[in-house]
Amino acid sequence: MLQDVKETPLPILQVRNLEVSFGAVPVLHQVSFDVQKGERVAIVGQSGSGKSTTVAAILRLLPGLGQISRGEILLDGLDLADATERQLRTVRGRRIGLVPQDPMSNLNPSMKVGAQIADTLWGAGMRNRAEIKARAVELMAEAGIPDAERRYGQFPHEFSGGMRQRMLIAIALAGEPELLIADEPTSALDVTVQRQILNHLQTLVDARGTSLLFITHDLGLAADRCDRIIVMADGRIVEVGTPAEILLNPQEEYTKALVAAAPSLSPEPPSTSTSTGAPAAVVPDTSSKAVPILVVKDLVKEFKLRGQRGGIVRAVDGVSFAVERGTTTAVVGESGSGKTTLARIILGLESQTSGETLIKGQSLSASGSAERRALRRMVQPVFQNPYGSLDPTYSIERLIDEPLRIFGVGTKESRQRRVAELLDNVALPRSIAQRRPNELSGGQRQRVAIARALALDPELIICDEAVSALDVLVQDAVLTLLGDLQDNLGLTYLFITHDLAVVRQIAHNVVVMKSGRIIENGGVDQVFLAPQADYTKELLGAIPGAAFAR
16 A cells, blocks of 8 residues: 655745856856745845845846846746746735835835835735725734824834834735745844844744745844855855854854854953954043043933924933043944934034033033134044945045045145055055045945044044944954054044944943933943843843854
């Protein structure tokens, strides 16, 4: 008597020997992997590794001259690489959902959020307008958006970054897809919001039995959230394994470098006498006569709420702290905690409602125009996004030279020499001086931003999320550069960030903010090893990859 033989179910997605070219330039090489039904798979690698190109190929949305030159992309047997546009319309948004990276680029700013979900439901085949609205509200509520019925009629700018990301999740799940692709869905969010959104996404995916393809540069996040990790470099898959195999016993040199560079996988915080992998940092002068380079006293900043008579919000609420010369103080907290408003006040880009900011003992707000100009030379910023903070029409030389020209420093020849010296300082070749920002990588652009900040020999540099847009290898290189510059030039940093894993690498002291107030302030060892506030404990508990920390 013959026994029944159980057939092994086919993977929901099979990618076989995929090759992609842009014109005559190959960018993906022999990429092959499977995603099983209900499985969560992560693809990790630095910028340019081929992660997003793989996603674009699966969805047949390659930009410009991009084309699939070889291979198969089988979705339950349908080869997407050879599918017609009509067939692809039945797949995108219905069988495959996409949660993209940047909600501000992927939500229509002039269209109400509810209507954007409704459009997706219409495309998925729903036709009754009342049913579409009811389902859209239901999806918003499922994605964790409170008061969904009222917020259905709001615009994207009325939502926080985390809420906008939840909207993209609601849109992606509207068609009840079999496979959900999440492409860096939380890279711009702070750790607690990131954890909330990924917890919710995981719950929704598990409840539906949906497969997940998770694209990220964060190995700790991949390890926490996925069953299997695929590591990519230079358009190739270099290693595949479980989170434990990849993080605890990597085989390939590239994987080892990724693991070593991941701040969330670092060991216990360093002693406050060291910077990020660099030689010993400058020891702060703690004598009674030493004047801190920055003192913030009882700082308050209020904003009037539009449309609400007498309505105000306190973005900064009675903040006081000091920064000693030659040290790094990190200001951490969730989005909306007041970190960036605080940085803008210190930079003189925003006026305070009350309180005082002292730079080397001098008040920025109480000084005359000449004194304010001199004080501003001492404090320079490095912003989050080097794509937005560098004028794309300027040469690199002109970008770095700009502060010198504005302050009337030197001659044209002396400024050219200074630019060359600054390029040396940030480990960039002098040959890039006549290039434009779009000809550089993200890490090179951020080095240019740092060089520009150094042009006027400042004593305090304010880094506002200066490495949050960079992948781990580039981030590690930039943090090491900042540590080296601090050691060599005696710089002081105020480091605004939502990433506590980075704080553990670079800071001497930590200021924790919530709702405009400081709730904890102390040395990095003290805050990380013995946090006092529940909110600080929550932030530390949300750092991904803790189970695999080395």
